[in-house]
Amino acid sequence: MQDTVYRYILPEAPTVECLRRWLAPQAGSLVPQAGRVYRRSYFDTFDWRLYRKHRVLELDWAAGRGQLRLHGFEREQAQHLLPVERMPAFPAELTASRLRRQLEKICDVRALLPVANWFHRLQRHDFRDVNGKTVAYIDVSTFHDRRDAEVLYVQLSIAPLRGYVDQGDALRRQLEPQLTLAAQQADPFEQLCRERDIVPGGYDARLILALEPDERTDASLGRLQLFLLGVMELNEAGIRDDIDTEFLHDYRVACRRSRTLLQQAMPLPDEEARARFKTLFAELSRVTGDCRDWDVFLLEFDHLPGDAPAGVHDELRAICRDERERARARLLRYLDSARYARDMRDWRSWLERAAAGGYAGEAAAMPIKATADRVIWRSYRGIRKRGRKLKPETDIEGLHELRKRCKKLRYGIEAFRSLYPAAAIDHLIKRLKKLQNTMGAIVDASTQGDLLLQLHERHSLSAAAAGRVQQLIADCDARHARCLQDFRAAFDRFSRKQDHAAVKRLFKPNRIEHADENTRHV
Amino acid sequence: MKILATYNLKGGVGKTAAAVNLAYCAAQAGRRVLLWDLDPQAAATYYYRIEPGLDGGSKTIIRRKEDLERFIKASNYPTLDVIPADFSNREMDVLLTEVKKPGKRLAKIIKPLAEDYDIVLIDCAPSIAQVSESVFSAADALLIPVIPTPLSVRAYEQVEAFCQRNYADLRLLPFFSMADRRRQLHQQIIAEFPESYPAALASVIPYASVVEQMGTRRAPLGAYAAASEAARAYVSLWIEIEQRLRAG
C-alpha cells in the first residue's frame, strides 16, 4: 500500500508555535510527539539501479528497530513503508510487501549496499481533527553528521493518513504558501551524497565513450580500454566479498570487451606484450566463465521445468553451490596471483601510453573511424560468410564459433557506436540481438546440459536426484534440438539484402557515406 | 499475513476490548495490523476515534464492488489501520447468503491485502450465523475471551464443539477475560481450566476499571495506562499469541 507525502526543504526548522500559527484557520489541533533520533542510512545496488529509476531507499533505525521507506525525488510523492527488524542484503529477504515487490522489480538479483548514513532527528506533530482523530503527520526532520552536531539540512513533510486524503490536502494548501523554502530543494539523500563526495549513479558499466572520428587509433583504443579496465577494477572487491553475482558478470563482460578490442583493433606495437595480454584475457575468460556458469545455473534453479520430489532440489542445489565454490576458489587464486597483479599493472601502463597517442607505427596513427570501419566490416563479413554455409545440426562447433563472432561484432559496434549515426547503429544492434538470442538459447541449453552431466558424473547422487538430473538433461537436449530449428530463419532474417546494403554503406571502408542514412528505417 | 478474530457466542465478554488492545500491542511490536470492525455497534471503531460508516455500506464490500483497501482508515498509531464498522453490517448475514460460496467470501475479500498487513484482526459481533462461519473459514485462529464462570466456560465448550465438527483446522485460543482475583470462583476456574484445555493461553485479563475507561478515553489501554496490570496483561497475551502463530 502506498501513501502520498509532501516534502519541502526549509532554511531552518519551524517551532511548534510557528506551525500552529500557520495552521490556525484549520479546525483541529497540532500535538507534538516526543522527538526521536534515528540513524538514517541509504541503500542502493552497486550499479545504482534505484537512483537511476529515481527511487530512494532509506532506513531509519532506532532501538533495534527500523522503518524502511522507498520513495521518489518529487515534492509530492508516493512512499512505501515497511517496518523491519534487520536490513537484509537482498530485497527477496524482506517481508512480503509492496515495497519488497517494487525493490525486487528494480534491483533484480543485485544486493542492496549501504551508500551513506547520518542522523535524523524527527519531530513529529499529529494534526488532530475535532474528534481527536489524527488526520495527518506534520514532520520536521533535521539531519546531522553526528548525534548532537549542527543541523545540516531541514525538511518539513506533510503526510496525510490513510483514509484522510482530503483533510491532509486541506492542511497542505493552508501550509504551503506560508513556507519559506530553501534555495536548494534537493532530496536529503542528494544532500548527503554531496556532503560525502559521493556521486550517485557514478558507477556505470556501459561503454558509452564519445570518440572523435579523426582521433588517433591508439588514443581512442587507449581510452576505451582504460574505461574497461576501470570497470574490472571496480568490481574486484565485490567479487572477492561475494556480494552478489553481478560483480563477476560486469567484470567478465568488461574483460571480454577488452579481449575483443585487443584482438581486433588494438595497434599494440610490441608483439611479445600483445601475446602476453592475449593470454591474460584468455585465462581470465576461462576462470571467470566456470564460476559464472554455475552462478547462472543457480539463479535459474527455481525456474527449472517440471517437478521434483521433495528434498531433491535441496540436494542438487547444495552440490551446485559446492561446485560454484570450487570454481570461485580457482578464480580468487587467479586474482590473488602475483602474475595477475603484474599483468594488470603493465596492461594499465600500456593503455596509458596508448591514450596519450604514444604508440609507434602506421596502424596506431590511423584515424579511429577508419580502424572502426575496417574492424566492424571484417567482423560482419566473416559472420555472413560462415552463417550462410553453417549447418548447425551437424556442426555445433561451427555454431559456437559463429556465436562468439557475433558477440565480438556486437562489442565492436558498441565500442565505436559514437562514430556512426545512432539510428542506424540501433537498428543493426537490434537485428544482431535477435540472432544472438536465437543462438544463445541453443548454446545455453547445451551449457546447462553439460553442467548437469558434470553433476551426474562427478557426484554420487541419490536415486531421486539422479532421476531428476536425467530428466533435466533430456529436457535440455529437447530444448537444444527445438532451438536449432530456429537458426536458419533467424540467420536469414539477419542477413536480408536490404539490411546488408545498409551495413555495407555504414562500414565498408573507402566509401563515402550517404546523406539518406537517417531516413532509411521506417 | 495471519487472520485472527475475537469471537464468542456470548456477548459482553471482552471481545472488543481484546481486539482493540491486541491490535495496538501487535502494532507496537512492529507488526502491520488491520483491525476490521464487523460489529454494527461500532465499538472498536469508536475506541479508535474513527467515524463509523462505509461508502455504499457493507454490500459494497461483500459483493466486491470495491476493493477493501478503499475503506481503510489509519488509526492514531503507527502501523495500525482500521476498517470502520457500518450500521449495515447487520445485514451481512443476508448479503452473504446471496453470494456463491459464502463461507469463502471474507477470505477472498481480504486476500488482496496479503502483502500489506502481517495481522488482520476481526472483531465479531456475538454469534451471527453466516458471518461467523465466513470468519471461521477465513481465520487462522479465533481468540476467545472467557469470563471465569461456569456459564462462560460452557459457552466456550459449545464453540469448541462446533468448531471441531466443522472447522477442524481452525485454531482456538481461549483466554480468561474480566477475571476478578478476589472472587474464589474465578480463582478456582482459572486454576482448573488449563487441565481440560491445554490450548488455553496463560495470560489472564483482569477485571479493571482502566479497561472501562477506554470508552471515555477513546484510546487503547497502552496509550493512556501502559503501566497498568490490564495493559501489561494484553501485552503478554499478544506475545503468547505470536508464539503460537509462529509455532504453526
Ligand SMILES: Nc1ncnc2c1ncn2[C@@H]1O[C@H](COP(=O)(O)OP(=O)(O)OP(=O)(O)O)[C@@H](O)[C@H]1O
Ligand atoms: N477487563 C475488563 N475489565 C473491566 N471491564 C471490562 C473489561 N473488558 C471489557 N470490559 C467492559 O465490559 C463491557 C463489554 O466489553 P466488550 O465490549 O469488550 O465485550 P464484547 O464481548 O465485545 O461485547 P459485545 O458482545 O457486545 O460485542 C464494556 O463496557 C467494556 O468496557
Ligand SMILES: [Mg+2]
Ligand atoms: Mg464487541
